[in-house]
Amino acid sequence: MTSLPLPEWAQHEAVWIGFPSAADLWEDDLVAAQVEVAAFAAAVHADGAGEAVWLVAADEAAAGEARQLAPFAKVIVEHFGDIWLRDTGAIVCGSGAERRAQGFGFNGWGGKYDLPGDDSIGERLAGVAALPYSKADWILEGGAVDGDGSGLFLTTEQCLLNSNRNPGLTKVEVEACLRRQLGATRLVWLGDGLLNDHTDGHVDNLARFVAPGRVAIPEAVEDDPNAAIYADAAEALLDAELEVVAIPSPGLVERDDEIIPASYMNFYIGNAAVVVPLYGAPNDTAAVEALRDIFPDRRVIGLPAGHILTGGGSFHCISQQVPR
Numbered sequence: 001m002t003s004l005p006l007p008e009w010a011q012h013e014a015v016w017i018g019f020p021s022a023a024d025l026w027e028d029d030l031v032a033a034q035v036e037v038a039a040f041a042a043a044v045h046a047d048g049a050g051e052a053v054w055l056v057a058a059d060e061a062a063a064g065e066a067r068q069l070a071p072f073a074k075v076i077v078e079h080f081g082d083i084w085l086r087d088t089g090a091i092v093c094g095s096g097a098e099r100r101a102q103g104f105g106f107n108g109w110g111g112k113y114d115l116p117g118d119d120s121i122g123e124r125l126a127g128v129a130a131l132p133y134s135k136a137d138w139i140l141e142g143g144a145v146d147g148d149g150s151g152l153f154l155t156t157e158q159c160l161l162n163s164n165r166n167p168g169l170t171k172v173e174v175e176a177c178l179r180r181q182l183g184a185t186r187l188v189w190l191g192d193g194l195l196n197d198h199t200d201g202h203v204d205n206l207a208r209f210v211a212p213g214r215v216a217i218p219e220a221v222e223d224d225p226n227a228a229i230y231a232d233a234a235e236a237l238l239d240a241e242l243e244v245v246a247i248p249s250p251g252l253v254e255r256d257d258e259i260i261p262a263s264y265m266n267f268y269i270g271n272a273a274v275v276v277p278l279y280g281a282p283n284d285t286a287a288v289e290a291l292r293d294i295f296p297d298r299r300v301i302g303l304p305a306g307h308i309l310t311g312g313g314s315f316h317c318i319s320q321q322v323p324r
Contacts, residue, residue, distance in 0.1 A: 002183035003094035005102075006323045007149035007209060008269040009295075010095070014052035015270065016125055017041050018083025018318045019075075021062035025082055025311070032307040034062075037083070038069035040268070040315050043275045043301045045072050050272035051321075056085065056125065058117070078124050081108075081115020084313055086204065087141035089320040090122035090133060093182065099323065101126035102181055103135040109199050110164030129322060136181045139165045143202035143317055145178070148209040151185030153178060158192045158201030165200075188240045190233045194261035195225050204316050205263040207233055210245065210294050218265060219246035221283065225259050247290045250281035255310065266305075266314035267291065270321075274298050277305030277314040 017040070020026050020033040041053045053073040057063040058080050066075045080088065087109070090101035103122045108114040126133040144160055147153045159165070160174050169177070171189070178184035193201020206229070207217045215237050220227035230249065237244050253262035264287040267276045274295045278284040288302040305314045 002180065003098055003100060004149060004151060004183040005091050005093045005147055006095055007147065007212070008321060009211070010149065011324045012051040012271055012321045013324045014054050014322045015044055015268075016054050016056055016085050016089055016320045016322065017044075018080065018085045019055045019057045019062055019066045020083055020311070021058035021080075022082065029307045029310045033311065034065055034069060036303065036305055036308050037318065038066070039303050040275055040305075041070045041073055043273050043303060044268065044270040046270070046272040046299070048072075050270050056080065056121075076125070076128055078121060078128070079117040080121040081113070081118035082311065083318045085121070085125075085320045086143045086313075086317045087199070088118045088121050089142065090126050090131075091142050091182065091320070092131060092322050095323045099131055101129075101131040101133040103133060104140040104181070105136065105138055106141065107139055107165070109141065110162060112198055131322075136177065138169065138177050140177075141199065141202065142320060143199060143204040143313075145182070146203050146207065146209055147182070147184070148212045150212055151183055152188070152213070153182070153184050153186070154188050154190060154203050154207050154209070154215065156190045156193050156201040156203050156206065159199065159203070162200050188236065188242065190236050192229050192232070194229065194263060196259050197261040198312050205261055205265055207237065208265050208267070214243040214245060216245050216247050216265065216291075216294065218249035218263065221249050221251040224249055224251050245294060248283035248286040250279050250283055250287070253279050253281060260309060262309060263314070264291075266316040268315045268319050269295070270298070272298060274300045275315050276300065276302045277309070278302045279306050279309065280304070
């Protein structure tokens with residue numbers, strides 16, 4: 001039987017976190033994004049009460065910045081295109097001596113961002129961690145699926161059935177692939193992801209398991225550009241007989257007059273802390289309070305992530321946990 005990925009709330013040995021390294025990609029946001037990533041890493045580490053942090057830098061110059069900003073972390077220098085290790089890193093399945101790193105094909109989110117090193121960083125990091133690695137012959141990004149550890153997974157049709165990933169694969173065939181590589185026994189299909197999400201609707205920006213069979217999704221506010229998407233997701237989850245808990249949405253968030261896919265759903269569940277991205281939106285505090293009710297056994301921390309978001313994602317997107 002294929003070993004399953006543990007749910008994110010299971011105990012971790014460590015977490016890989018991508019550290020912003022490329023000035024030509026991050027431009028004026030580079031230094032500020034590095035500071036935000038280091039603050040996220042510190043919250044997850046929790047002065048040693050959380051989990052080990054393995055910061056991944058693309059070159060020695062970035063590694064030097066990482067060591068200065070996060071002296072508590074182990075800094076790994078491995079070349080990559082950009083920091084989105086949730087998507088480019090391997091998914092670690094199983095626990096203890098049975099752990100294995102499952103890799104997938106990667107094509108730059110449907111050919112949008114083809115950057116050297118992103119298609120092999122997962123295998124290289126698995127090697128550094130001495131984890132057995134295998135690679136599937138189809139394309140999948142880790143942020144496109146979310147599981148509760150029982151074999152139940154969420155995903156979106158917009159991403160997994162997109163012709164820019166695995167042209168020709170049917171829904172039934174995609175489900176068979178997930179069963180083969182990740183041990184999926186049931187898949188709940190949502191429709192579209194957030195507006196203007198360059199990942200083509202990753203589910204980790206829309207709906208997240210917070211306990212077995214329990215899913216958090218955003219609750220729309222006035223003039224929310226994603227209101228219909230949230231309503232559609234809620235209906236699909238309820239039809240699947242899952243428990244749904246609402247988290248206030250950040251609503252309309254713009255940069256340079258463009259709507260950007262800001263989401264509190266991009267939180268990370270660590271051993272000691274749940275870290276929530278904040279955007280200077282009216283519901284920042286309410287979202288943190290809602291997640292405190294969901295995770296009473298962990299410290300729930302909201303941290304600024306606006307500069308990371310300029311790259312297209314947030315805390316969950318830049319991290320990939322390694323279970324104990």
